[in-house]
Amino acid sequence: MAVRILALVGDAYGARGGIARYNRDLFGALAASGAEILVLPRLGDAEGVALPAGVRQRPAIFGRLGFSLSALWQAWRYRPVDVVFCGHVFMAPLAVLVARLVGARYWLQAHGTDIWNDRRDHVRRAIEAADLLTTVSRGTRRRLLGWVDLAPERVRVLPNTVDERFAPGAPAKAVQQKLQAGPGPVLLTVGRLAASERYKGHELVFAALPALRERFPDLVHLVAGEGDDRARLEARALELAGPGAVKFLGFVPDQDLPDLYRLADLFVMPSSEEGFGIVYLEAAACGLRVIGGAGGGSSDAIPDRRVGDIVDPGDRDGLVAAVTRLLGEGRVDPAAIEPYRRPHFTAAASRLLARLVARPRRMRGAS
């Protein structure tokens, strides 16, 4: 009989953002290996979205109480439940309760910043109750094990996967004309411009531009992304790099991203707190060498020198040196990205599910 999974998530289908995408990738992979999944989201509208066979999504309920009551009711109706999947630490206490109610195993997914800050006792206990805890990166796993008491073998890493659309190739003419980036070289950063995410390191790149433009007079820095910090960053770009060096593109729709990557020469985001940094992987999958920042999980998306380099997010000269060197090294070997492609992700996800359901249930359930 198919493994039945009840998934409590912030968002999945019909929503934007990295975590929603990760959830979709994961559910797609688990469904492909034969699981049935009922998704209970707090955000997102899956109306009209084609879901993979075996996956259903209930309408979103944002309110905390409403979501909790609905989750308990849906769990009861969905019996027998083999696994309760929790997509965000915020909902972990609820997931523990639901899993106990229906006698299911409890799988918690941690992304990055979600588990770094909230260290209250009841959160810790809700994390420690997990039968399986997956993180997207080694860095997140290490930080998590630094303050929760979980046996290390119970915390597994399931890295992000990269979509087939991200592949090397020539950029579409239309995008080239629209952006008019000039002869280049072109540095690219893709990420939200939020005041709460200043760790992404835009300003360090701006500060490095004058030195870089001395060496490469036509070098430009394209900044894709939108957010409440944009006006401030635009002012900082002008101040640090001078006019014409940085071009803010605003929000770039998902379908245009591969061409944007293909048009650039180097992806630069010296972020200090990235949970994983799927953008590094997407850029590399399009053939771009990448520069990330030390700290957080970037080192998992940039595992070796075949893909790029990691710099100290406070070291401007180091960044200048890394950009200069990598611009001279050409495109990324596609073999370096192969392990992140979907077939490998699907295999890894289904292996983890098999390992989890091989464990006895935590308590006698209602099933």
Place this chain on the structure above:
Amino acid sequence: MCGIAGIHAYLEVAPPVDRAELGRINDRMAARGPDGEGLWLADDGRTGFAHRRLAIIDLSDAGLQPMHSACGRYTITFNGEIYNYLELRRELADKGHVFRSGSDTEVLLHLFAEYGIEMVRRLRGMFAFGIWDATKRRLVLARDPLGIKPLYWADDGWTVRFASQAKALLAGGAVASDPDSAGIVGFHLFGSVPEPFTVWREIRALPAGATMVVDATGPHPAERFYDVAGALAERALRPGRGEPAAQLADAVRDSVRHHLVADVPVAVFLSAGLDSGALLGTMAGLGATATTAVTLAFAEFKGLPVDEAPLAAEVAGRYGARHVVRTVDRAEFESDLPAILDAMDLPTVDGINTWFVSKAAREAGVKVALSGLGADECFGGYPSFRDVPRSVHWLRPVSWIPGVGTLARRGLSAAIRAGLPLHPKAAGVLQYGGSWAGAYLLRRSVYMPWELEDLLSPDLLEEGLRRLAPLSHVAAVLQGARGLGDFDRVSVLETSLYMRNQLLRDADWAGMAQSVEIRVPFVDPFFLAALPAGPALARLNAKDAVAAVPDPPLPDTVRGRRKTGFVTPVGRWLREVSGPASSGMPDFSAASRGWALRVWQSGWTPPVAA
């Protein structure tokens, strides 16, 4: 007897094994195996094993490791000795297995092919090994039942690494040295780091008597195949087999006979005590002639009654041994101290004597020596066999009244600080003395939990106490001890905690640092099972029975002397080296508190960021 290491990149996104890292790990263990080294990388570069060799059985190159099965499916890196390997080899040969060498390592490969991981139950000996199964793509780690040989592992979520020494894993350069509060608090409480913790968060000990499988999803939880409480409970239920003293003598002879299997001469560490003398006498009875017996003497003790050398010489003479007496003085201790701290794999308050007696053995050309370690645990040689049960029986009613123990401890602690002439631990008698775990902690601890506030930062202490849960940690070894008598309960506690985390670990690093293999015939599940049940041992006065095992028995001078105990000046050197104890009080801890602090302050973990 050797050093082993391995790296396995189990997740597809992980980079292949770095040969240079594996080399660095192996080099850190050079002293464990001066007779050779080997390094193997699988064709796909995802798995690599390393080995340092101290050749004891099959000295030829056929015994080199890592070793592969003839079919190429299995690869092993193995540290230890399998004493029943010839019996197992005969059994496997009858089943059609063909052997290429005379080594016990090859027997392990065939045994694994035949029985899978369950084969560990068949092994009599000390061992830690890793086996790679190329067909199932699984790494299997295993460690002997009582924890004689160490095995540490580290998993970063992509790649798993293992080695005989925790410091070797760090030397590889890819394992983080973040401190582990549980291990640090554990060291300050017990004087040794309680497994499975180390003082580094990313490095764990594979528990004694456990196996661990690593597949494409990473390491699975360790599975225990042996537990002391269960084994003694089983022994207690078995009907007696004849007269207890005779049964004990048979068990000792059988164990010593097994522990003599080697292709090099086997020596013995000889003190003036009963246990090592009984080993030498038994060896002689089994036909071992001109055995080398190594005795440690101290310059300060020359001519005093506490000098062990004259009595040891009498015993050596009685059994025809070649007696080597090695005198150590304080100057040598001080000049060796940096090397001792470097070789010490995890912080510990003991192991100095073993360092020097192993050093003496190496100088005398000895590669293998028997030690009486473990006799006190199985024969009831410690005061804890009397004190702990007495404390539990008398104080249990007090522990039923909530709050009394804590209140008494707070009051007494304050009084002791104000000058009441009692040892600081005495304040906890009412709070801890009424339970087995509490009474044992009180007996064995260097510091008690409430005293650590003065030594460790509040955050580290709180987290460490929560993660370690000292009383539950102690009580856990008694699970399965239901129905066991007092003697067996203390035996379980001492064997599973003090002997495993302190004595055996110290014997490993201190012996291995001198490239000397220490064999422990009293630490053997087959031996424990063959002994009479606990109550019979208690009635028998097992120590007297041990003295009577050899023929002729140990001289009366040795049998009469034992009340004075084992005295060395090492404790005094340690105290002097580490400065005056902070309390200025007489010290009845297992070891000097000042020395514990000195060891800890020699620098184990990077300073914690503010």
